[in-house]
Amino acid sequence: MPTLKTKIKEYREKALIKQNELAELVGVRRETIVHLENGKYNPSLKLAMDIAKVFGTTVEELFEFED
Template identity: 65%
Template sequence: MSLKTRIRELRARDRLSQEDLARKVGVRRETIGNLENGRYNPSLKLAMDIAKVFDTTVEDIFFFFDESAS
């Protein structure tokens, strides 16, 4: 199972750069890039902070994808 996110899509919708989002949630820009590319699993607090920025739920942003089902 791999973690997938909609962060890139939501950033584009809201015209936020990785740096903008990182600043809003208190992490480095690289962390946002790693989240978007599936190389980092966020803490619950970070996931909730990101969801708050986009005014949505954690479940709407983060989901697991079964790679073996492809």
């Protein structure tokens, strides 16, 4: 089964944004960002789009499925 890989941490660190700041920007708890970065949570399409918007990139750039 493919797993969802994310570049959220990479983008967040480049932008000097803390997990709690990103969480606030997209309307979720910090724990949600932690789980996303650790690959333990698959975001809704809306959340994925909101996060991509914060970083000025696409959902496809931030998330990818890996076999």
